[in-house]
Amino acid sequence: MTVVTPQEAPVADVPKSSGTRLVDRVFKMRELAILVVFLVMIAVTQAGNSQFLSEQGIKDLLLNATILVLVATGQSLVVITRNVDLSVGSTLGISAFAAGTYLQGGGNPVVAIALAVLLGIGFGLLNGLLVSLGQVPALVVTLGTLYIIRGIDSIWVGSSQITAADLPGGFVDFGSGGISAVPYLALIALAVLIATAYYLKHFASGRELYALGSNPEAARLAGIPVRKRILAAYTFCGALAGLAGAMYLARFGNVDSGTGTGYELTVVSAVVVGGVVFTGGSGSVYGAALGALLLTSINSVLPALGVSSVWVLAINGILLILAIAVDRVVALRVASALKKRNARHG
């Protein structure tokens, strides 16, 4: 075929980077939307109950969110790779108990935290190995480890429990203390959150998590060490669940064999409400953290407004479905906007 090389057709009247701005806007919008919902909710509550935003009130809000923010941050990494970790609740429970048992015997708080994190890493590695080596879906594998870890926990803990009285005073004070209205624990969670977000955006291995969630086959062809990355995501998730366990101990001082039961569902809800897409490849840890803040705040808002707390679960459910619906609608909108932009070079 003799090819006639045409002059480059005049670029369509769409400004060059409108696609970028559009997509950026949508993602920022997604996080902004949760923030707005959160702020409106707080403002309404404050209007109905002026005691709500006292220093102690703010501190409680932050303290309640802290643990969920940590675990949701870890979970986001796993969900971004198109997997899920359902064992985080069990890991949190067993790490809290391990750290408590150690402190009961007069241990050093820093070592106790390290112990909890290490235990979390251990279970994270186990999950990661099972998911990346076996051909079994993550949902099934981690449902299995959820029960296994809970089982070990129950045998170990039995009917005993740890109470704040068994723990060193400094550890418990640290758990409830803070700089004016900002708890220390919240500062730690914030530091972890910022570091994770920075890592995900600016390091190649962080971007590769998105890549392999977006298209696993293409990731393999691009030479990305898929198994290694999945293993790392699970390990990190486990580590944060362990750390969250130590924080739980410091905050509540009270651990038994049921600690953390059912927590995985709250975590997954927070992540999804925060805009991390369950099919992998997109979302941010900031979104997940905002999702966690929103969900935990509802727990404080309803009582403050005099609404029975039996409504909490129903409202969480509505939020979840709303978030998924919004994501779906936004995705369709973006897709059609991008498609229109395709009708460009003539």
Next chain:
Amino acid sequence: MTHPSTTGPAPVLALKDVSKSFGAVRALRDVSLELFPGEVHALAGENGAGKSTLIKALAGVHRPDAGQVLLDGAPVTFHGPGDARDAGIAVIYQEPTLFPDLSIAENIYMGRQPRRALGRIDHKATHNATAALMERLGVELDPDRPARGLSIADQQIVEIAKALSFDARVLIMDEPTAALTGSEVARLFGVVRTLREQGAAVLFISHRLEEIFEICRRVTTLRDGALVGSEPLEGMTEDDLVRRMVGRDLDELYPKQEVTPGEVALSVRRLTREGVFTDVSFDVRHGEIVGLAGLVGAGRTEVARAVFGIDRWDAGEVTVDGKALVNGAPSTAMSAGLALVPEDRRAQGLVMDMSIERNIGLTGLRTTVKAGLMDRGAERSRSLDWAVKLQVKYARIADTVNTLSGGNQQKVVLAKWLATGPRVLIVDEPTRGIDVGTKAEVHRLLSQLAADGVAVLMISSDLPEILGMADRVLVMHEGRLTAEIPRSDATEETVMAAATGRAAA
């Protein structure tokens, strides 16, 4: 690289007696191949001959069952695609392998982004390098837009940019031009020539023979997984090459039957979808094959999708045999006797992990359902019938579609829609990725359908195909219909002029 001047350059990359089987299918049998620096080498063969499998053996995706891969004359074992890439081998796979959620720039540089201090990614450098690549390929693609929603052609361009983005010593391209039109192919070839002059070895696969003759010096031919030969293209004719590929002489490639057109079957009036196409009007009569030509992105596929009801239109009217179709309702289009063979076979045409039989059967559910239950026997015989007619190459009809070669997947999509017995058939790139032998068969089939009174609208980027098969050629340019050319006046020049907007309609 050392070039011993006495013996000529040594092969950079070679295969020696390589075999590879998938279960009972022997995809490669004792195949050898040598790639030399500064030379573009063609790989030819029918659908399912083993071309893609050979490439995957070179790229470290498949480990050969027997035989060796030689790099600079020494045997190597690639443990994965990463190893091959590190050895300087760039590969464009037949099916685009993009990350839909990530930007084009990230897609291109994934795994080897430019770095700043402390190993952080240099986002700005990545963006600029991508912009430079796009300029080199002469396309307007925003490096920061996500890959989701790119047309097939643009996906292919991103793949090409990815392969060019590192200084590859070996560039392997599996049907890179299948989705491209003339001007983009010309750009690609320009870049390939530059690389060749810089001493890169290039392996090129295409079912468009004229492209092989244009850019390649040697050709290696495969038939049923076995090597037919490796020889210079100089002095060879297209017929010689076809004979090596299919093992016999080919029938007429464009067996167009003369038909007197009947009543208007499909009528499109002033169809507009804002920002995509504007004021498109045309008729297709029973017994007629109407070609729809244009450059990539001119809006041809979009018109077809709107007519069939996949996308909504903003203004206008579509009628089939005088009955108006409902906007955005494919099911009413189907019951009016319309069928659409889509261009993106993986995304729109096939359920990849369902069997061949079930895939072909999907569109016929209505006719093969008895008393609410599926009649599996009827589905199977109908599927077998069409699989044979289109010469689909498979081990068992119950195999999943993702084990088929690219061209054979395409045939399954065709079979699926032809099996509905449509009265109006819209085919979008019907022979993309299909080998010459089957191409002739598809053309014969389309011609037969037209002779039986079916109205056929054929979108194609393959100009000879349009010229060879169409009774009338419609040409689109930037979302508008710019010309309607009767068969007698249609030439490469008239069509290209209208497609590039250089002629007033």
